[in-house]
Amino acid sequence: EPEVTQTPSHQVTQMGQEVILRCVPISNHLYFYWYRQILGQKVEFLVSFYNNEISEKSEIFDDQFSVERPDGSNFTLKIRSTKLEDSAMYFCASTQDPNSPLHFGNGTRLTVT
Template sequence: EPEVTQTPSHQVTQMGQEVILRCVPISNHLYFYWYRQILGQKVEFLVSFYNNEISEKSEIFDDQFSVERPDGSNFTLKIRSTKLEDSAMYFCASSYDPNTEAFFGQGTRLTVV
């Protein structure tokens, strides 16, 4: 069964450092997303991406965040200068179109120290 894969599963970084979280969406999907979940809280939307550009982003997704699809299979989230409050689980998701189910990866746990 096709699945969304994310690497690494856990990333520890120093405050102020840049991190890149990686995702391989399901191969025939066209819409890609990043969400985050702070421990014990609900899942929050960060950004949606289609046709090589951002289609919607949330208030959380400020200038410190960027996304990229560097090739035909990977989808990345970059945080330029991490802050303590960026510590969370980051989930990548993909869907074939915006009105069908989105499938989520297992997440990357980001810990900023």
């Protein structure tokens, strides 16, 4: 069964550094999402992306965050200048239809020191 893949599985970075988290959604999906989960807390919506543009973003998704679909397969989340509070699991998800279930990757654990 096709799956969403995320790399790397764990990223350690210093405060102020830029990080790029990568995702390969399922190939025939059209809607893409990033969520994050701080350890032991709820899964929080960051951004949704459709037709090569952001369709919705949360208040967490400030100017330090950006998303890109540079080619037909990758979907990336960039954090320009990481803060300690950006430490979390970041999950990518995709779906064919926004009213259908999401398919999640296994996440990237980001640790900012």
